[in-house]
Amino acid sequence: MGRRLLVAVLQMLMTVFVASLVLFALIRLAPGDPAKLLIGRTMDIAWDAAAYESTLNELRQEMGLNGSLFSQYASWIGSLLQLDLGTSFYTDRSVAAEIGERLPSTFLLAGTALIIQMAIGLFIGILSAVHSGTWFDTVVRLLCVGLASVPGFVIGLVLLLALAVQMGFYEISSQATLSRLWLPALTMGLLGAPQVIRVVRANLLGELGQVYIQSALSRGLSSTRVVWHAMRNVLLPTITLTGLSFTSYISGAVVIESIFAWPGLGEYALNGILHKDYPALQGYALVMVLSVVVIHLMVEALYVWLDPRMTRRKKEAVHE
Amino acid sequence: MKIVDGQKEKLRIEQLEVSYPQEGAMQTALKSVTFTLYEGEILSLLGESGSGKSTVAKTLIGLLPSSATVRSGTLILSGHSSIDLSRPSTSWSEIRGRGVAMLFQDARLALNPMMKIREHFRETLHAHRLASKEQIASISEHWLTRLGFTDPSTILNAYPHELSGGMCQRVCLALTLCLRPQVLIADEPTSALDTVNQREVLHLLQSLQRELGLTVLLITHDIALAEALSHRVIVLNEGRIVESGLTSQVLREPSHDYTRQLLASRDLTSDAKAISPPDASSLLTIRNLFKTYDAEQPILSGVNVQLHVGEIIGILGQSGCGKSTLARCVVGLEHAQSGTIHFRRQDITHAKGSARRRLARHIQLVFQDARASLNPRFSALELVQTPLHAFRVGDRKERLERARYLLEEVGITGAAQHRRPPQLSTGQCQRVAIARALALQPEVLICDEAVSALDMSVQAQILELLQRLHRQFGFSILMISHDVRVLRAFCHRIAVMHEGRFVEFLQGNRLSSGEHAHTRLLLQGADEPESV
Numbered sequence: 088m089g090r091r092l093l094v095a096v097l098q099m100l101m102t103v104f105v106a107s108l109v110l111f112a113l114i115r116l117a118p119g120d121p122a123k124l125l126i127g128r129t130m131d132i133a134w135d136a137a138a139y140e141s142t143l144n145e146l147r148q149e150m151g152l153n154g155s156l157f158s159q160y161a162s163w164i165g166s167l168l169q170l171d172l173g174t175s176f177y178t179d180r181s182v183a184a185e186i187g188e189r190l191p192s193t194f195l196l197a198g199t200a201l202i203i204q205m206a207i208g209l210f211i212g213i214l215s216a217v218h219s220g221t222w223f224d225t226v227v228r229l230l231c232v233g234l235a236s237v238p239g240f241v242i243g244l245v246l247l248l249a250l251a252v253q254m255g256f257y258e259i260s261s262q263a264t265l266s267r268l269w270l271p272a273l274t275m276g277l278l279g280a281p282q283v284i285r286v287v288r289a290n291l292l293g294e295l296g297q298v299y300i301q302s303a304l305s306r307g308l309s310s311t312r313v314v315w316h317a318m319r320n321v322l323l324p325t326i327t328l329t330g331l332s333f334t335s336y337i338s339g340a341v342v343i344e345s346i347f348a349w350p351g352l353g354e355y356a357l358n359g360i361l362h363k364d365y366p367a368l369q370g371y372a373l374v375m376v377l378s379v380v381v382i383h384l385m386v387e388a389l390y391v392w393l394d395p396r397m398t399r400r401k402k403e404a405v406h407e
Numbered sequence: 408m409k410i411v412d413g414q415k416e417k418l419r420i421e422q423l424e425v426s427y428p429q430e431g432a433m434q435t436a437l438k439s440v441t442f443t444l445y446e447g448e449i450l451s452l453l454g455e456s457g458s459g460k461s462t463v464a465k466t467l468i469g470l471l472p473s474s475a476t477v478r479s480g481t482l483i484l485s486g487h488s489s490i491d492l493s494r495p496s497t498s499w500s501e502i503r504g505r506g507v508a509m510l511f512q513d514a515r516l517a518l519n520p521m522m523k524i525r526e527h528f529r530e531t532l533h534a535h536r537l538a539s540k541e542q543i544a545s546i547s548e549h550w551l552t553r554l555g556f557t558d559p560s561t562i563l564n565a566y567p568h569e570l571s572g573g574m575c576q577r578v579c580l581a582l583t584l585c586l587r588p589q590v591l592i593a594d595e596p597t598s599a600l601d602t603v604n605q606r607e608v609l610h611l612l613q614s615l616q617r618e619l620g621l622t623v624l625l626i627t628h629d630i631a632l633a634e635a636l637s638h639r640v641i642v643l644n645e646g647r648i649v650e651s652g653l654t655s656q657v658l659r660e661p662s663h664d665y666t667r668q669l670l671a672s673r674d675l676t677s678d679a680k681a682i683s684p685p686d687a688s689s690l691l692t693i694r695n696l697f698k699t700y701d702a703e704q705p706i707l708s709g710v711n712v713q714l715h716v717g718e719i720i721g722i723l724g725q726s727g728c729g730k731s732t733l734a735r736c737v738v739g740l741e742h743a744q745s746g747t748i749h750f751r752r753q754d755i756t757h758a759k760g761s762a763r764r765r766l767a768r769h770i771q772l773v774f775q776d777a778r779a780s781l782n783p784r785f786s787a788l789e790l791v792q793t794p795l796h797a798f799r800v801g802d803r804k805e806r807l808e809r810a811r812y813l814l815e816e817v818g819i820t821g822a823a824q825h826r827r828p829p830q831l832s833t834g835q836c837q838r839v840a841i842a843r844a845l846a847l848q849p850e851v852l853i854c855d856e857a858v859s860a861l862d863m864s865v866q867a868q869i870l871e872l873l874q875r876l877h878r879q880f881g882f883s884i885l886m887i888s889h890d891v892r893v894l895r896a897f898c899h900r901i902a903v904m905h906e907g908r909f910v911e912f913l914q915g916n917r918l919s920s921g922e923h924a925h926t927r928l929l930l931q932g933a934d935e936p937e938s939v
Contacts, residue, residue, distance in 0.1 A: 297516065298511055298513065298516035298517050299516060299517055299518055299519045299520075301470050301511070301517075302509070302511055302517035302518070302579070303519070304468075304470060304499075304503060305468050305470065305503055305504070305507075305508065305509040305511075305583075306503065306504045306508065306531045306534070306582060306583065306586065307500055307503040307504025307505060307531070307534050307535055307586070308504075308530060308531070308534050309500060309534065312530065312534065316519050316522075319519065319521040319522065320519070320520065320521055322521075393521075394521070395520075395521065395523075395566040395568070396520065396566070396568050
């Protein structure tokens with residue numbers, strides 16, 4: 088068990104290292120010069136060319152953009168090892184501090200959305216599997232297809248228009264308060280629910296056709312009890328899906344966060360891209376990679392813990 | 408044992424008629440089935456697949472699939488009011504478990520893989536409010552002990568996958584018996600087990616039936632089993648009862664043609680002349696083959712055998728003895744750690760990639776589950792062409808003709824050639840699989856339990872077919888089976904396999920001369936279990 092964990096952690100570190108290389112290169116490959124952008128903001132363009140060049144050079148020096156790509160990467164990794172993500176070009180603040188401020192609100196939104204998604208998905212999924220072939224099941228399936236084919240921002244905007252602008256249920260501001268959480272979370276939860284419904288329904292239907300269900304029924308167990316039997320086996324694929332959803336929520340929240348002006352990491356990344364803020368973007372991407380890897384590790388651990396077949400191999404200890 | 412007149416009726420089923428939708432129309436699966444189960448007897452419902460015997464079992468416990476329609480039928484269980492089965496409102500939860508209990512064919516599948524055995528007992532006893540929390544452990548241990556487990560608490564803490572098939576079936580029996588059911592339906596309770604486990608479960612079933620005075624409805628295709636266990640027999644064919652009576656009467660002096668046919672198929676033709684003799688030159692030589700998955704117990708530990716041109720060697724062994732691994736090693740699907748396999752002087756032990764592909768021209772494998780080995784989306788004709796296509800044999804027209812010819816040879820003719828596996832019977836699927844294996848004219852055919860999933864009469868047909876094809880094409884066969892009956896009728900030599908090696912080679916017709924202890928154990932299993 089200990090060895091398994093060690094291997095998993097080493098694999099995780101490898102993944103993060105490779106990802107850091109790729110994202111560092113990608114960010115720098117994108118066209119545009121952050122120093123020029125910054126000058127354009129702080130100075131008048133009408134300067135003479137020589138002074139412009141020398142200021143640009145000074146600025147590049149200051150931003151650490153003058154060395155080779157390799158030395159830039161090395162110095163980034165070097166400060167990274169001291170848990171320093173660098174200073175934002177744009178705000179002049181520590182990237183770590185800025186991400187630290189925004190990370191909780193993104194996780195809060197993603198977590199709430201996940202709970203809503205799972206609650207809707209499990210409830211409707213189980214119901215439509217148990218009543219498969221009825222009108223209810225058909226309506227659910229149609230709704231799922233409908234919901235899955237509408238882009239996320241459309242649903243977000245429609246909900247915002249209806250609940251905030253028309254009815255005034257929802258206050259529009261840029262504070263990350265609990266009273267502002269529910270609408271973006273509901274939007275994301277609704278968008279994710281069809282996937283859960285489909286996975287739960289299909290897996291549950293498959294399990295309900297298994298012999299152990301017939302056997303349980305033949306021993307006089309009630310039909311609700313038997314659904315619980317099957318759900319234990321549906322749990323595993325559902326957990327995989329939950330992990331995937333969570334990672335997509337924290338990394339893909341950009342659209343929903345900007346619609347609802349939710350001050351999370353998505354908004355931060357968007358600003359970083361607009362200003363070519365290398366340290367901010369690198370820091371953001373690295374935190375995302377780390378979160379995804381950690382979540383995957385947790386899902387794997389959960390799997391091992393939940394599925395007896397993973398740890399308890401057929402041992403002849405049960406010989407008599 | 409004779410059934411005394413006036414014995415108490417336990418269960419009666421009257422005028423049962425069930426139909427399933429098939430190809431657009433309702434197909435009758437059972438037609439006016441009426442029978443009675445008396446207290447303390449074992450009644451066998453004997454029939455081949457498709458006879459409707461499983462439908463009877465499922466009807467009695469209310470587990471028919473929703474597509475089935477019960478046209479008519481009354482179930483009378485002693486102590487309960489009579490139930491009109493054609494009405495869907497029956498409250499089965501009162502009957503299931505305590506009134507009628509059921510033992511399934513594959514016990515491994517009948518237990519929830521995510522639950523410990525303890526939990527199975529707990530919820531079963533709990534559902535019927537038969538025990539308080541404190542009593543559950545002692546009750547389950549009591550029943551596990553009665554089923555021959557010496558260490559019941561270990562079993563209670565085990566998950567199903569940690570137990571063997573035989574152990575799972577004993578656990579299932581304990582689970583049903585702890586409810587003290589009035590009637591036990593045993594649906595092919597031993598056909599998924601190997602001979603040694605089979606005997607163990609049967610002995611337990613038999614002795615417990617006597618001790619507890621159980622009333623059992625045994626559903627089986629196995630005549631020997633019915634003969635050994637049951638007091639009375641009902642023969643079912645195409646959804647109708649064709650004959651019923653005392654076991655000895657029905658099986659010794661059958662009055663119906665179908666029963667006679669069924670009994671005849673039991674004795675596989677043991678005509679040594681029907682098998683053409685082998686050539687002296689060797690074709691496949693296996694030396695000291697060794698393979699292991701974990702260090703503790705090797706799966707193959709020194710297999711030695713030489714297969715001659717035209718020879719049929721039977722490999723006899725219990726499940727888990729390594730016979731299927733050996734087959735997979737020979738065709739290159741798995742690789743041995745040491746030892747060699749030579750085919751015509753060429754070392755094929757570690758054939759991979761294109762070398763393994765080339766090997767497929769010479770050595771072909773036929774699997775146990777024919778239906779699962781065929782892609783359900785292809786028709787029989789397309790399936791037989793796939794190997795020809797893979798090796799670019801002939802042009803399109805020639806391949807089609809060859810496939811037609813092969814299918815005719817194995818008895819798939821006319822419209823059946825255009826059907827896909829789901830529309831073919833299991834026997835037909837195995838015929839298609841054989842035709843496909845023969846498409847490239849291989850020199851060695853490996854049959855891995857190729858007939859064990861089939862009905863007796865179909866078994867006989869497939870073996871006859873293999874014999875004829877063997878005469879016609881002269882290939883060699885490695886016939887893997889756990890069934891002595893099949894091998895005895897078919898092979899030049901039989902190799903007895905135990906714990907990864909051959910312990911003895913016997914002439915096909917002189918099996919009883921086997922000296923090794925394990926051979927005797929297997930042969931004993933083949934003989935009919937002691938009668939009641």
